Amino acid sequence: MIARARLVVDGITGIGGRGGLRPEAGEPARLAAGAGVPVVAVDLPSGVDADTGEVAGPAVRAALTVTFGTHKPGLLIDPAREYAGEVRLVDIGLGPELPPEPEAEALEDADVAALLPRPAAESDKYRRGVVGVAAGSARYPGAAVLAVGGALRGGAGAVRYVGRSPADTMVLARYPETLVSSGPPHKAGRVQAWVVGPGLGDGPEAREAVADVLASGMPVLVDADGLRLLDAERVRARRAPTLLTPHAGEAAALLGTDRRRVEESRLASVRELAARYGATVLLKGSTTVIADPGGGPVRVNPTGTPWLATAGSGDVLSGLTGALLAAGLSALDAASAGAYLHGRAGRLAPAPAMASTVTGALPEAWAGLLEEATEAGNPALSPRR
Template identity: 80%
Template sequence: MRTAYRVETVRAAEAALLARLPEGTLMSRAAAGLAAACAGLLKPGLSGARVVVLAGGGDNGGDALYAGARLARRGAAVTAVLVTPERAHPGGLAALRAAGGRTATADAADALLARARLVVDGITGIGGRGGLRPAAAALARAAQEHGVPVVAVDLPSGVDADTGEVRGAAVRAALTVTFGTHKPGLLIDPAREYAGEVRLVDIGLGPELPPEPDLAALTDADVAALLPRPAAESDKYRRGVVGVVSGSARYPGAAVLTVGGALRGGAGAVRYVGPAGMAVLGRHPESLVSEGPPHKAGRVQAWVVGPGLGDTPEARAAVADVLAAEVPVLVDADGLRLLDADRVRDRSAPTVLTPHAGEAAALLGTGRDRVEAARLAAVTELAEQYGATALLKGSTTLIAEPGGAVRVNPTGTPWLATAGSGDVLSGLIGALLAAGLPPLDAASTGAYLHGAAGRLAAAPPTASSVAEALPTVWGRLLAATPPR
């Protein structure tokens, strides 16, 4: 599992480690990793390569200057533009000059950037808040205008390390070299877009970090370990039966796609309830179809409700019926508009809400722009306010439990922004809930599989082709990991 920690936690871990190490050890480790990453981008012609280091004050600027010194010793022509000369790291500055590097003021930056092959962004560190100040913003803008690849030190300057928010001007990096652990902002949009490729350098921080991260992302191995596998004594009921309440006379396709996602999510059986039964049977004859109400459809281990329901008295009654069940329930799409918040909070069984940004904004009583600008705050607020596991779909899908863990999905792709894709995801997560996965695991595993299928499906994918790619993704993950 890839983990990320907030700045406060990282600072505490660094302090504990620094107390046991000789002075300068951590900065030396960071600078060595940073210099190696830069040298890799400059191959094969490191000798004479023009490198511009944008050095702010503090340790971040120090890391950049020490890395510049290492590059200069290997033959690169390194010039450090001192953003705040009076605050430049003295040790790093001395090392750079001793290695043959030079310094300049911001006035000379444009000419230097025009000839540079690489820029090292050491303007601000992980403690920075808000956008860049005007002088630093001008430097970031000039680097981008000249098209020079930028390597960010620990985090692109101007983005928020803890939240992924970008509240003003910020550096856009081709590569971010981060130290000790990932920071949440490197994994969450909009900041993730500014980070480019992210490379983690081990500086020995791991043993000092707490076991529970502030943010986590599953890996292939994590997902493979979570996937339900039938045992010798399994039958379709033991494998999990998921009930699906979706679709309408106007939107029968939503029912077909939700059921398709559930069938490809490992469910032993899928019970469909609603007016689109003929369309569902036409595509998925293995489905068990009834017209309702949901509580009369037969035993299920989880319900999925909402996609394509519309807004009718019958739809509202169906949502209320499902929320009254004592099994896990996933609510999506139209179901989110029709749910009763108090009923959700009062449920004893788990609830999973899967809104996109617009739906999340409506649930929170705010604007879509606010949700998209502060995705981490929005998903945690949703989980707390509704007492449910919240999955916020979008450029980076986030999953949060009330008062608990937060995960980010690493497999997402913009190709999944296609009609019906969310219906497939809902059915998929519902099947994982029915198989017995806890809500956080079911939602994050479903998002992972869904994203991987979106990448595998032939471009441009449709919701149907994403669903059809799920068995291939599932099979590859199981094949790579032995049974538990």
């Protein structure tokens, strides 16, 4: 019967369903999938967890989900998001009954536009923000180039790069406006935020660079190799903001678990990381999620494309987000705006995207959001000390 249908409406379970579909309930879903009949899910696909985005067993794969009252976290966060298809929200007047603070939130263009710093007539490079980048090594010099490029395209007033040959030569050749020094980081000059880790390696100099940056009183973003060299107690003891940007494998190592668990429970994993390290955490992946150590809603990034799963893409994101930190955004807002812009740039870059073409697409991604900022009357970048 299902095989002869033109459309299947899924209402097997509601938002209280847990643990995947039981065998007798899963059979109609299997038949619909096998016949290729489009499915419209009511509120959310049956078998997915509405609160966490986890999928613990068989579940309906919908072409369209019509959800009521408010978006459920499971419609925003993978793996459940992949089961929802296109999502349409229908307002049924639940607003007054909803809790004052959501479990998760997704920013839109206007939200991010309001966060973006813009230079005013009296701005200088320090008012715009100077970001230090400690990245790259003899084995991975390209990581330094990509991180510096992301920082410059992230609106930094200046970028101070700390590294040695051949990375320093490559950075200067590609971006002559970069201020280059050979280290250690604390001797590089005045910065207002640090990015440390991309392509850094794990030798003594890499360890010293991570320790040096964490000892600074500035906001710090730690990525890639820097995450493997972290001293958890030192991170928790910092008073300045710390932002960690792991992918699922790195998050698993930080949590002492396996990658599959992280990918299956992104919401719980990012919250656990933020609480354990006392830091803001941006967990990269098919759904990028961001959590603050003090709690509050987890932010879910709605932009992006699978083409961003390419070597060096995360290095660009690190530099971009570090520039926003240096401009004075909180770690949560810098991570949110950075991920959002990075996702937009990934969509704008010619397919198949490369990290360098994502960097090249950032100005267009910025331009679209700055138009939103102008219309919203976003104030100019406030002066920095």
